[in-house]
Amino acid sequence: MTQHIDPEFLVAYVDGQLEQSETARVEAALAGDPEARETVRRLRESAELLRSAFNEPLNAPVPARVLEAIHTTSAERAGRSGAWRNPWPVALAASIAMLIVGLGGGLLLVDYRVEQEIARLHAVGQADQQVREAALFQALEKHASGEAVAWRNPDSGKTGEITPVRTFKNRGGRWCREYTAMEALDGDTEVRRAIACRAPEGQWKTRLVLISDS
Amino acid sequence: MDETIRREMLAFLPRLRRFAYGLTGSVHDGDDLLQATCERAIRHIDQWQPGTRLDSWMYRIARNLHLNDLRAKGVRGQHLASIDPVEHGTVDGVRAAEAQMTFEAVRGFVDRLPEEQKTILLLITVEGLSYREVSEMLELPIGTVTSRLARARLALKAFVGGEEPTPTPEPAR
CATH class of the missing domain: 1.10.1740.10 (RNA polymerase sigma factor, region 2, helix turn helix motif)
Structure with a gap:
């Protein structure tokens, strides 16, 4: 029915994939070929139908299991490539940030399971933080240099060990301690070295974090 | 990342x-x-x-x-589960049902396409990639992309228009 114009050209024309000169040539031919015009119309219509037939995933939330897999995989990755370049739970923070960015990005991820997952991760991360801080206080306040204090958060499976290394007075006259902190999760171990100084109220504040790898 | x-x-x-x-x-x-x-x-x-x-x-x-x-x-995808239809309050039930049947039929058509036509059809016509992008991605000459796409699109047009019940398979597979 389109003897005058190669159907391949008509498809490429409908898709806007022809060079300008070719487009002009097809349009000129179309002007005198009602049958080809009908083909163009139906090519457009059927393409539109095809898009509609597959469009539903665009309007549905991405399943939580896929998001969870993404979060797990990227956490594994972040864990491997030095999770302590940023504040402590980098992998965790990264995955939460990832999910939040997704939500803020106008995506249809407003799935309450996702929000629950975020809340859960956040809670686990906070629990890690609490156990870690308690162990740190214990180690710095009560343990001699070289004596390790171990901690473990059963909810996340994370374990850690804090060992004071040396003790000194800083220029302001405060007591400071250098310590190493090791953390392990699922076989990934990371070590960092830091200095904490004791505030007059009795808290130990970490001033400097030196990264070292396991 | x-x-x-x-x-x-x-x-x-x-x-x-x-x-x-x-x-x-x-x-x-x-x-x-x-x-x-x-x-x-x-x-x-x-x-x-x-x-x-x-x-x-x-x-x-x-x-x-x-x-x-x-x-x-060692097999091709056999059948197709449909996503639950989106509810449109303004569309009357019969028309919505008909549209859903048409969509299913179109998905069935795509499912029966030869794999190499299907990929190209989805990438270009549904995902909106250009011929060149697909030719680079699949490492195929642009002429091959163009002709496979055209075959799938003309078959789709025929299918939707009721001209032929099934798509023409690609020769020399």
């Missing part, structure tokens, strides 16, 4: 999901493919060249994983 890449990947998920749905012919298998694609992409993010399109790279991963799956199973 830095924040920009993560953001881009997340924003791209619904489209990648649509592509996976089209390739596998079912929502469930599509989601398996989507998940496998994301995991692979994250683990191998170093292989993605910054400055090139992340979406093209991921489409390509999805398509390769899908082909591996087919080879492993």
